[in-house]
Amino acid sequence: MTCNKTGGLASALSPSSIAIVGASNDRNKVGGRPVDYLRRFGYRGKIYPVNPGRETVQGLRCYPSIAALPEAPQMAIIAVAGEAVAESVRDCATKGVGTAVILSSGFAETGARGLELQDELVQVAARAGMRLVGPNSQGLANFCTGAVANFSTMFTQVPPEDGPVAIVSQSGATSAALYSFLRERGVGVRYVLATGNEADLSVPELTLSVVQDPEVRLVVLYMESIRNPGLLAEAAAIARARGVPMLALKAGRSPGGTAAARSHTGALVNDDAVVDAFLERHAIWRAPDVASIVLATELYLAPRAAPGRRLVVISNSGSSCVMSADVADELGLELATLSPQARAKIGESLASFATSANPIDLTTALLGNSGCIGEVLEAVEEDPQVEVVLVSLPVAxxxxxxxxxxxxxxxxxxxxxxxxxxxxxxxxILEPFRARGLVSFTTERQALIALDQVTRHLRLMRDPSPAAAVGPAEPLRLPAGPERFLDESCSLAFLASQQVPVVEHELCMDAEQAVAAWRRFDSPVAVKACSEELLHKSEHGLVFLDCRTEGEVRKAWEACVRGMEKLEIPARGVIVARMARGRREFAIGARFDKDFGPVIMIGDGGKYIEALPDFCLLVPPFTLRDARRALQRLRVAPLFAGVRGEPPMDLNALCELGVRVGELMRRAEGSVASIDLNPVLLGSEGEGALVVDALIERGPFPYSDSLPGP
Structure with a gap:
């Protein structure tokens, strides 16, 4: 493979000279291993051991200090402890080092004082224009150039080989585990980059560089938090355009995992559901564990065209055929229906008691005729229904x-x-197949789970990015005012001005206006208290539904006024709204996440929304297709098509409303903190969706260029 320049950060990924501060003669010490690796793995740049107590280190001239070096090295590895770390960083900054890789620990991962010390290192480096990796980092490794500024033991236990995979990880141990598992399967790895505490350089920024290496065909990430999501989105866009899959193992899903992440790398863990939505929006596959990444890697890297989901199973075991069919059905993979011509040819090759239908059970025919698999494969070769062939040999x-x-x-x-x-x-049994470059697994279940993952991920990558069709957003601003929340009447009016369908209503300042509104609507009405400080009206008994008489309207109006007086909140009036009907109540919510920007929630609505949450999250901009696909994952999704003779619901209208709210949040650029639409009444197909209640919160967040773009 060719060693190509990456999209930046040359001093971190392809340095021409490297100093090792704290260099040791002992190859098994943190300060000795990088010296050994640089020499062992073919690094051709200049190596400068630095240790005031030695004249030579591992056969190389050793220098007493960074200042004593004959030139400013592009990279310095810092493998000292305590106060010597800060001193070394200052020396590197003064010398003009490009990147300092700090292997030492004892910083943000230890608490507040450690964070202060870490921040001081960042300030020193920033003033000199020097980049930092770590601290608490296992280091960086580029096996194409041999620039292995890393102390992982795995590189001695499993010899490296340059290849098409890049590993970028906050955790050194996880990066080493991924490396070793992949190498044991014969997969070559070019980059193993461990960022540690990410005081400066982060997983997204390093990823942005490695995805621009034309030899990289698969990127694997491990993150405990996502710093600079805008850079990760940019990296994902480049990878998507190049057809390079990105897989992410994002830890910290659980409260226990979150606490562990903070103590591990000092990470501030992101809202997990938002992370899911962000990764899906950018076609980054979120893997549940290391094994799922490792098992699918060879299928991602297979030289053939992207695999499909229609498969043929061929085995010399009937039970393997049955179990494969079960797993395929579980995963939604399709067993191809073979053409009559293919079945006839298969029948000619097998015994009369063998099965020519899919799955194809060879029975004992393979034992007596090792060529029968080749004959069966010839029979299905021209069948257009067949996209993938699973050959299962549990006995051979x-x-x-x-x-x-x-x-x-x-x-x-x-x-x-x-x-x-x-x-x-x-x-x-697998050895002769692997020797010929065939993708192999030890169980049918492993194989089919990997196939399901790869095909769904590649399909997600092929979907047109909605950002491509999105032009510059016209800024959107809320009506001026000091209040944090717009009251319901103002919220509905603002949404209506943006072509959002809202319930017919009127804000009434006295009982006579309320009765007049009821008469104009000529239908049952809802009567609701209205105040920017009244966020949950029903909890205070200030919502009265299905008022049908003048007396009921007056009584409800008076109760709303008394209720607001009792709560000692400003009364903006009382809303009288036409009672609307729909097939089902849904909810649409939006919030501006400080890390990821606008996030939209669409889900089942009503008063039990918190008790029985059933929702999906999307990151705008997104399309109707994106919204529909996400909604099909809800528990209530089977109801969309109608049950027991009901007509279908107007799912398009719900999706259109979600897309519109996403666009509003995108245009607001942080001036809207949240939007809550609940309930949204959804009718049958063609009847549309209607917002019945709304609450808009002003945003404290100024728009930031660091947020993910379209």
Whole structure:
């Protein structure tokens, strides 16, 4: 592979000279291992050990200080402890070092005092224009150039090999685990980058550089928090355009995980549901664990065209056929319906008691005729329904010509251009298949879960990015006022001015106006107290529904006025609204997240929304298709099409309203903190959606260029 320049940060990823502060003769010490690795893994730049107590280190001339070096190295590895760290950073800044990699711990991960010390390092570096990695970092490694500024033991236990994978991780241990698992499967890794506490350089910024390396074909991330989400979005856009999948293992889902993350790297953990929405919006696959990443990697890197979801299962075990069919059904993978011509050809190759339907059970035919798999593959080669072939060999050993079987399978994949996946229980059975570059697993379930992940991820990457169709947003501002919240009447009026469908209503200042409004509506009405300080009217008994007579309207109006007086809040009036009907109540919410910008919630509504949450989150801009796909994941989704003779609900109208609210939040640029629309009444198809109640909160957040763009 060719060592290409990345999109920046050359002093961090491809330095031409490296100093090691705290260099040691002992290869098993933190200060000794980088010296050993640089020499062992072919680094061709200049190596400058720094240690005032030695004249040589591992056969290299050693210098007493950074100041004594003959030049300013592009990178300095700092492997000293205590107060010597700050002194070394100052020396590096004075010398003109480009990037300092701080392996030392004892900073933000230890608490407030450690954070203060870390901030001091950042200030020193920033004044000199020097970048920092860490502290508490395991270091950086570029196996193309041999610039291995890292002390992980894994590089000695599992020898490196340059390859198409980049690993960027906050955690050094996780980066090493990912590296070792991938290398054990024969996958080459170019970058292993561990950012530690991320005092300066973060996972997103390093990712933005490595995705611009044309030899990188897969990027794997581990994050405990997401700093600079705008940079991660930019990196994802570049990766998407290049067809490079990005997978993220984002820790800190649980309260316990959140607490552990803070003590591990000093991370401030992001709202997990928002992280999910952000990653999906940018086609970054969120993996549940290390194993799911490792198992799917070879399928991501397979040289064939992107695999499909229609598969044929071929096995010499009937039980494997049955279990594969069960897992495929569970994952929504389709067993291809073979053409009559294909089935006839298969029948000619197998015994009369074998199965020519999909899954194809070879029975004992393979033991007596090792060429029968090749014959079956020829039969399905021209069938357009077949996109993927799973070859399962739970039993194969003496008596089976595995070399011939593997050669036939590899020849079919090359000839037909269809993805082939092989499963077998023993490594010795898989060896001839792996030697020919075929993707392999030890169980059918592993294989099909990986296929499901890869196909869904690649489909997400192929979806047109909504940002491509979005022009500059015309700024949106709320009506001027000192109040934090707009009252319901102002909220509804503002939404109506933005073409959001709202319930017909009138703000009434006395009982006579309320009765007049009821008469004009000529229908039952809802009567509600209205104040910018009344956020939950129903909890105070200040919502009266289905008022049908003048007496009921007057009584409700008086109760609203008395209730606001009792709560000692300013009364803006009383809302009289036409009672509206719909098939079901939904809710649309929006908030401006300080890290990720606008986030939109669409879900089942009504008064039990907090007790029985059923919602999806989306990051704007998003399309009707994005909203519809997200809504299909709700528990109430089966109701959308109608049940027991009901007509379908107007799902398009709900999606259109969600997209419109997303656009409002995007245009508000942080001047709107939140929007709460609950309930939103959804009618049958063609009847639309109607906002019945609304609350808008002014935003304290000025628009920031660091937030993710479209």
């Amino acid at each position: 050993g003496e008596g089976y010509d595995l070399e011939r079987i593997a050669a036939d399978v590899a020849a079919f994949e090359a000839r037909a251009g269809k993805t082939v996946i092989v499963t077998a229980t023993l490594p010795s």
